[in-house]
Amino acid sequence: MTTGPQATPVGAASAATVAMVPPARRSPGLWALAWARLRRDRVAMLSLAIAALFIAVMLASRLGLVAANWDEEIAVSYASPAFLPDAENLEAARSAGIPRPDAGPPVDISDIDPLAPHYGEWAERSAALEQVEGSRRTTLPFGADKWGHDVLLKTIKGSEVSITVGLVAALLATLFGTLLGALAGYWGGRVDDVLEWFYNVFTSIPYILLILSFAAVLSQGLVTIILILGLTGWTGIYRLVRAEYVKHSAREYVRAAQAIGVTDLSRMFAHILPNASHVVLVQFSQHFVQFIKAEVILSFLGLGVPVTMVSWGTMLAEAQEELIIGKWWQLTAAGVSMAVLVTAISLLADAMRDALDPKIR
């Protein structure tokens, strides 16, 4: 087992001996070079644009700019998508088949009705109320669900939960993994032993069991699912970040920083972290994708978001029953939007890994 440098405080570091060289033209840094490489990759730029679009729509929905009225029942049940003009509609077809009863003259029961004196008053009051003929639409751009909600708006609203969970959980897992990995890799020794033990404990339980165990004891909700994914998903990042720290903490630039009296904290996060950040960034995007998929499955099983919220997972759960009666649009909307986002981020992560890899020039 490799150990990092033991922290020995260097007291008398004389900065005076450092020759003052006027800074020459700055050579482009790692990030500038990586960005330049990424710019040339057309697939990566397209993926970036798609991911940005999804996140922009998600933010707009979160701020209430779009899809705020997704739960209005604006169409008939299972209204067809607009691009299917002659697709028959369940409710329309059913109501068309039922003959209307003949509307004869109403039976006059005023001579036996004790409420008869109020008839005039009622007629007056009902006339005073404005009546509007409500009409429900029979088609919508992407159809409607069982209750007549617009599937397009519902998908946008669902992206809010799915992307938020993926993003925040990935941030949490990355934060945990990076922090613990940095501690273990930098300090080595006892700290490393303890954290390795922690890592072994978490990885010896099959991942899905770990998630389900957490789900069993925590109450249901958006925060819970983020916590579950974040608390169980840090192990992969920890492993990689730890390896980077073990490698870097023995390097000369870190030794040099130590020699001029830079604190441990600053060496860990100001000096080594930027050099390990490409690993963190790629891992973050891969976990983002993984957690979006996980949220969909957990919500489907009823372990994720509560039933009052809509996510791509709950949409797929509804879609399973709809498919049997031939209503495929909700399944397609949720499935395709998730697939597009996941593909875009996966491709972007691949491109970023290539762009940030100094060996490929």
Next chain:
Amino acid sequence: MSAYILRRLWQILPTLAGVILLVFILFNWVGGDPALVLAGKVTDPAQIENIRRQLGVDQPWWVQLWIFVQQVFTFDFGRSWSTNEEVSRILLTRIGPTLTIMVPVLVLETTLAVLLAVLVAYVRGTVTDRAIMIITTAAMSISFLVYIIVAQWLFGFQLGWFPVQGWTNSFLTNLTVYAPLPILLAVLVGLAPQLRLYRSFLLDEINQDYVRTARAKGLPERRVMLKHVLRNAMIPILTNIAIYLPGLFVGSFLLEVFFAIPGLGREIVGAVNRSDFPVIKAVTVYLAMLTMLVNLLVDVLYRFVDPRVSFK
């Protein structure tokens, strides 16, 4: 070698202690008072108090921990809180259906993935290679849920090639009638990521010096691929399969839920939904133990697969 195995077994102990501690903290502390969980199922307060005494929750925490440790090593987790079935019996009866699905999946998936990976590595850099990579990326981005829902609807309901769901007591009927569709689905979905992974393992080997030597001495490309590259790439491939092995017993819980297969995966999802802690605890601890043993076994097997590895 026996000294190595003994030392590795010794190293497992702290990890096992950690797993037991983690599960204990989750279910006895974070999970709250089991009596409250049970309160929804039982209403009589005297009965709840009785249950608390029976479960040992009225004891201080170290006694509870000791009870839990005893449970782990005597294979006696008591009875399920919901069905009153013995937990050990639940584990034993649910493992069969899970393995009926998962063993064929593992065999088919690995064989197909290795074969296809060799073929793709053989045509590396061509349009076919790129096309297959794009197809696998797209295939991997679609949720497993969507695959299951669509396949069950299409092959089970619309076309009627397979039963939509079901299970019997006869192993042969299960394997030939009810298992094929879930197996097919799991193989198809698992193929894409494995194919990509194995391709990268093969490509790592292709750039090695010994491959150039083999080519230089005039071996045909097919022989280089199958004899030299594949045999060396088998080491990471086997590692990957070993990592996958413990998951075999959990099975694909989604498939089990959808196809009503009475396996361990479905049991766990059910147990989570009805807060049946003993079942989840037992499965988690035993599968963690199994994982550790499999990892040890793999490390020992390396010695035979790769002569460069020595027991330190």
